[in-house]
Amino acid sequence: xxxxxRIFLIFxxxxxxxxxxxxxxxxxxxxxxxxxSRIGGEIPLNFWKNGAFRRIAxxxxxxxxxxxxxxxxxxxxxxxxxxxxxxxxxxxxxxxAGSVELLEGEGEEILVESSSDxxxxxxxxxxxxxxxxxxxxxxxxxxxxxxxxxGYVFKKVTLTGTGGEIxxxxxxxxxxxIEANASxxxxxxxxxxxxxxxxxxxxxxxxxxxxxxxPTAILNSNMGDIDVTxxxxxxxxxxxxTSNMGDIxxxxxxxxxxxxxxxxxxxxxxxxxxxxxxx
Numbered sequence: 001x002x003x004x005x006r007i008f009l010i011f012x013x014x015x016x017x018x019x020x021x022x023x024x025x026x027x028x029x030x031x032x033x034x035x036x037s038r039i040g041g042e043i044p045l046n047f048w049k050n051g052a053f054r055r056i057a058x059x060x061x062x063x064x065x066x067x068x069x070x071x072x073x074x075x076x077x078x079x080x081x082x083x084x085x086x087x088x089x090x091x092x093x094x095x096x097a098g099s100v101e102l103l104e105g106e107g108e109e110i111l112v113e114s115s116s117d118x119x120x121x122x123x124x125x126x127x128x129x130x131x132x133x134x135x136x137x138x139x140x141x142x143x144x145x146x147x148x149x150x151g152y153v154f155k156k157v158t159l160t161g162t163g164g165e166i167x168x169x170x171x172x173x174x175x176x177x178i179e180a181n182a183s184x185x186x187x188x189x190x191x192x193x194x195x196x197x198x199x200x201x202x203x204x205x206x207x208x209x210x211x212x213x214x215p216t217a218i219l220n221s222n223m224g225d226i227d228v229t230x231x232x233x234x235x236x237x238x239x240x241x242t243s244n245m246g247d248i249x250x251x252x253x254x255x256x257x258x259x260x261x262x263x264x265x266x267x268x269x270x271x272x273x274x275x276x277x278x279x
């Protein structure tokens with residue numbers, strides 16, 4: 001009997017230590033008793049269907065995003081009324097949940113509107129940074145609209161998605177960097193990168209309906225797919241393709257001579273696919 005009691009006590013102590021370790025890890029990631037009880041109360045029995053599993057998966061990432069965002073001096077919460085920004089030379093959009101739409105606007109200022117005040121925007125040193133601070137359990141995922149004046153030209157645009165999606169109409173910049181980690185990015189309008197276009201599809205898809213002629217385009221597909229249609233004809237570009245386990249499809253030329261200076265397209269695929277077309 002004494003041996004059985006000792007074994008019981010040993011296992012009880014191990015479970016207590018394991019629980020304390022998990023709790024400590026949770027607090028290191030920025031959790032709290034209130035938040036744990038809140039997210040636990042939202043988990044339904046059919047959690048696969050209702051997306052509770054996804055909430056749990058993004059819990060840690062959302063907490064880290066929250067800490068970083070709140071530490072930025074001068075960050076403004078954006079609501080339905082919107083906030084206007086003037087003099088932005090660069091645009092940086094980071095999406096962790098919900099959606100961001102880059103649309104054509106009026107006037108001379110950039111207007112940022114959101115369905116939730118978890119969206120934050122800040123203009124500092126000429127760079128307009130827009131990100132969401134959605135925690136994964138507090139209300140609906142934000143829907144943000146960024147209205148950019150017609151003909152507006154940025155020096156650099158960076159679009160990064162770790163969740164949700166980014167959709168854009170016409171967009172012009174000297175340098176455009178697109179990185180889809182866990183969210184699809186769709187450029188429905190005309191994208192003009194006057195000096196360089198760089199696209200990375202890590203675990204999501206990137207679609208560019210109409211890319212203006214660009215001197216240098218670098219396309220990297222790790223696990224996602226990249227579909228790009230470049231203005232011009234095949235003979236306007238020198239294309240280099242390197243593929244490991246993915247496929248790279250490049251539209252064949254028709255023998256017609258190019259009418260633009262030769263652009264450089266570098267395509268590399270690890271697991272995803274890259275589809276390059278011309279028109």
